[in-house]
Amino acid sequence: MRQLLLFVRKEFYHVFRDRRTLLIMFGLPIAQILLFGFALSSEVKNLRIVVSDQAKDINSRQIVNKIKASSYFIVDDKTIGNNEIESTLKKGDINAVVIFPPAFGDDLQRVRKAQIQIIADGTDPNTAKTLVNYLNAIVAGYQQEINQPAAMPYNIIPETRMLYNEESNGSLNFIPGVLALVLMIVCTALTSVAVVREKELGTMEILLVSPFKPVMVLIAKAIPYLILSLVNFILILLLSVYVLNVPIRGNITLLFLESMLFILACLSFGLFISTVTESQQAALLLSMMGLMIPTMVFTGFIFPLENMPWIFQLISNIVPSRWYYLIVKSVMLKGLGFAYVWKETLVLIGMTGLLLIISMKNFKKRLA
Numbered sequence: 001m002r003q004l005l006l007f008v009r010k011e012f013y014h015v016f017r018d019r020r021t022l023l024i025m026f027g028l029p030i031a032q033i034l035l036f037g038f039a040l041s042s043e044v045k046n047l048r049i050v051v052s053d054q055a056k057d058i059n060s061r062q063i064v065n066k067i068k069a070s071s072y073f074i075v076d077d078k079t080i081g082n083n084e085i086e087s088t089l090k091k092g093d094i095n096a097v098v099i100f101p102p103a104f105g106d107d108l109q110r111v112r113k114a115q116i117q118i119i120a121d122g123t124d125p126n127t128a129k130t131l132v133n134y135l136n137a138i139v140a141g142y143q144q145e146i147n148q149p150a151a152m153p154y155n156i157i158p159e160t161r162m163l164y165n166e167e168s169n170g171s172l173n174f175i176p177g178v179l180a181l182v183l184m185i186v187c188t189a190l191t192s193v194a195v196v197r198e199k200e201l202g203t204m205e206i207l208l209v210s211p212f213k214p215v216m217v218l219i220a221k222a223i224p225y226l227i228l229s230l231v232n233f234i235l236i237l238l239l240s241v242y243v244l245n246v247p248i249r250g251n252i253t254l255l256f257l258e259s260m261l262f263i264l265a266c267l268s269f270g271l272f273i274s275t276v277t278e279s280q281q282a283a284l285l286l287s288m289m290g291l292m293i294p295t296m297v298f299t300g301f302i303f304p305l306e307n308m309p310w311i312f313q314l315i316s317n318i319v320p321s322r323w324y325y326l327i328v329k330s331v332m333l334k335g336l337g338f339a340y341v342w343k344e345t346l347v348l349i350g351m352t353g354l355l356l357i358i359s360m361k362n363f364k365k366r367l368a
Helices: 002-018 019-039 058-069 080-092 103-110 125-146 172-203 201-207 214-242 252-276 280-298 310-316 318-332 342-367
Strands: 046-052 074-076 094-100 113-121 154-164
Touching: 002 103, 046 058, 046 125, 058 074, 058 094, 058 103, 058 125, 074 280, 080 094, 080 113, 094 125, 103 113, 113 125, 125 154, 172 214, 172 252, 172 280, 214 252, 214 342, 252 280, 252 318, 252 342, 280 310, 280 318, 318 342
Parallel strands: 046 074, 046 094, 113 154
Antiparallel strands: 094 113
């Protein structure tokens, strides 16, 4: 019994001495509880919509006021023409446009029937459907208020359109997220483990005394994973188009170049991890757990970023996959050009350059 207690005590000592084990045992559950219980919610909030009230009568104003009073929406009042709707949604700053036609109030009073046009950004089908349901509920509630039991009921018909996704294909939101998740984890994990393995086996010293420069050694280690990741990217695109019926509306060359930039950012991340870890297990743990959860949570394809507290929205800005996700949605699903994604591209270039500089400095310090 005494020996058993000694072994238990020894095991406790090893557990509490290993910070990585403590992080997995206590840090991960706490993070999951905070994220899934507080930051993440299936409820959609802070939806940005433009309400174009062309009627400006008492009925349209009453409905607009109800939309503004809802906690689900952030409303921008401005009158836009039919030719401006698509360009407004292309910018990606709003989720939907609600249009009251000029004769809305007259139609409602004279024939007791009127239409409202709701045009939603269908590249995120789940959010778009939820948004339309919220608006329909507000309109239905207003109808009940104005209907009188003895009179002929008023009938307001919302005419809904899912821009960029007329068929309401749920895969449209899924594919950009999967691309970001797969490339982020695979590129980073494989690169970091490959470099650390050389250090563990003692072959890194042999490589470094060869005529190759240290920088060339790292580049040589990264190139195979760059090529394999591009093959992965092509396979996912082929499956998306021919199996899931997801169209590529934009320039395929631009999409390929942006994906190559994101892969380079992931490889840079992998090189950085390899310079701060001593074992393959540590590199794999940091690559998988340190990147998988942030990529799933802070990219926006599973849970809307608008639902999260401002601190988590701030953290999402340093996650490379978030910017790549926005680029893929804009180019692949909306058919937009470089003029609409240059800001996200600059962010990825900056992240890649910064990670490469830090990785090279850390690598040279270890050689010194």
